[in-house]
Amino acid sequence: MDNALHTFIKILQLLKVKYTKVYATDIILSQSDYPNLLAISESLSHYKIDSAAVKVENDSLDKLPLPCVVQVMVKEDERAPAILFFHTIEKVTDKDVTYYNYLNKKKTATKKQFIERWTGIALLVEKNENSQEPNIIEKLKKRRVEQVLKAILLVCLLMILVRNTAISEISLPVLLFFILNILGLVISYELVRYEISVYKPKLQHFCKGGKKLNCEAVLYSKQAQLLGSSLSLSTIAFSYFLAGFLLQVFSFKTNTFLLLGNISILSLIVIIYSIYTQAVILKKWCRFCLMLLGVMLLEIVVAYWGGFYGNIDQTLSQFLIFIGVAIYSLLSFMFLKPFLEQRKMLPLYKRTLNRFKDNPNTFKALLQDSEKIQNEPTGLGICLKNKNPKYKIIKVCNPYCGPCAKAHPILENLYKKGVIDLQILFTVHPQESYTQTAPVSHLLALAEKGDEDIIHKSLNDWYSMKKKDYSLFAKQYALNGEMKLQRHMIKAMSDWCILQGISHTPTIYIDGHELPEQYSIDDLTNILS
Incomplete structure (x- = not known):
């Protein structure tokens, strides 16, 4: 049962991705598909590591990008049937294969021996500059503080002991x-x-x-x-x-x-x-x-x-x-x-709850029972469309809302994967202060230009700002009066929010139904992917 867990952690180590054992263990054991290959793939996505399961010919072993995960047949006893396990390949030469086996031990076998056991199934992985565990910097700082405190305690005990033994x-x-x-x-x-x-x-x-x-x-x-x-x-x-x-x-x-x-x-x-x-x-x-x-x-x-x-x-x-x-x-x-x-x-x-929640049938049943949109907000806000999306998501947010900012990269990632169409609405009323309306007018004006790269970049830049500074944002994305034309759009979005009874942000709708209260936005990465 630990094979998938060991394989997942070993891949993180070989890719030199920063992680903590507690989070990594919790993530993979929470997967509804654990201990299958899909569980490893889904867990890697939490670290922003791309992965793809492939079935190739056995003679293609030396062509696989390394490190990678492969499925092999292992016979622990000659009389027992073969069992499927995951191995993590570290190195392939003309003659040998260096890998970590199902017991997480480093082994070397001849290429011929390894290919005889390999099923041809592999999970290819690729990291990028953003590949790391969520909030890893804060976690590592906390760990260092704990280690320093433990070291101080140990040194104090040793000093007392040395003093007492000296006399x-x-x-x-x-x-x-x-x-x-x-x-x-x-x-x-x-x-x-x-x-x-x-x-x-x-x-x-x-x-x-x-x-x-x-x-x-x-x-x-x-x-x-x-x-x-x-x-x-x-x-x-x-x-x-x-x-x-x-x-x-x-x-x-x-x-x-x-x-x-x-x-x-x-x-x-x-x-x-x-x-x-x-x-x-x-x-x-x-x-x-x-x-x-x-x-x-x-x-x-x-x-x-x-x-x-x-x-x-x-x-x-x-x-x-x-x-x-x-x-x-x-x-x-x-x-x-x-x-x-x-x-x-x-x-x-x-983990039990997460496996239950990640079940597609459970999610669909709860989604159908949740509140339904009474009036479609057609043409309102910022609309980002994919060619063949599985879901349509409407995000109702406030430009200064902290949870809205945290939700943005999750939805952005789902959009980039082609999983969703994303429509972003804002709850700002046209009579509110310039500080409240200006960022919304600015983002809407940028979206109206139709340059999708600018739309994504401006949204990412705004929501990633720890301290929202509109004047700095406005200098980065200069406009020439287009913001004044967005007043009617802001009023239309405000009227729709009042009609729909929006009481909090972010409010998320999936295929016309509000995200069930049993789920958080963080859950969408697993469920919708």
Whole structure:
């Protein structure tokens, strides 16, 4: 199931298109055709990457523009039937083909071997100067800020740790115990992540390995849950290792390790209980759990070797800190768990909803039930026509409307693809101020000249201006009195809007029916394409 996702992301990487994994994953998993080739093609369109599916002769492999996606027949077992998968070709030479297989691993095969498995179907892709993820600059800035904050936190912890270790005696058992604590913290964190994540393919792949290995069966069993489902053993383990780690960072002293050594003995209860549960009751094993149990057992061994067991009368303050951190992290997780579980389901619900919405039959049914245009606005506004459009769209907008500006490139892209005819109407009343009417009169006058390139360029320039400056726009597209002739058109559009009851902008009509409220303009790229 991950083959189409891996292929899509690999194409973005090979094309050197900026992307974020979260958005890319969400986009392709939301496609109603996932995991088919069409889903990859539609997902690429969100990045303004052109694509075309072709069927060619097998001897044409070296003529394909690279990188590209191809469909191949793969037999995982000689006795099993062949299965169709996608491979991403990176390089083709006279003898070899370098590609990424269905497991997303880079491989090289002879051209003859590869052609024998290839079905002749390929998805050709081409990027342009505008090919990138929507709002990628803002996303990358946010990511950099997060990385800087994490780095600052890490540096602060390291500085505190270095200071404390500089004034303490460090022995090999102490160092090993500290390393084991970090390892336990990382593993328990991954366990908690696994519990609250719906789609973590790497973690899920790690947990697979036969009939006896099943992390979910162990982690979600009633034996692994306490207080109903509010608390789990993995959460307790994470709190235990987190408390130990912070205690060592802020107090790298003999008393600290004496305390942690004595507490580590208590983990024997968890080790015995977990092994008994997996071996006898569930008869299933969890790799993460076994790794964690191994770390706990090694901690006990190292603590015994280092002589950490003994009188803990002198470690009351450290003990209180340990208990405080552990309880705080447990209570925090118990409070946050319902929100985290809801959050993990949101992408799944969103993808399910998008697949439902992208279904053409669903869209057509809802469109037919939506409000119908009472009077056709024939001859009004700016009309852009294609030769064989599938749909006619009427966009009612305001020149200073932010959502109207965001809608324009989406509709412009659909028009350029030949999918729609586009008619643009404005809600401005002729009695409104010059600031409101001037841009509309100017755009209408430019459209009246009949130069389609100028029409598109002027609309793009106006709507792409972050701060609308009509004087600057007027200098760029100079006119000689033609604007005065547009007063009657502005009044006709205003009268039509009043008659139709237009209450907000942008209002979108598709084939005479208003865009259903269940859909946004962003959805049109997938639905109408």
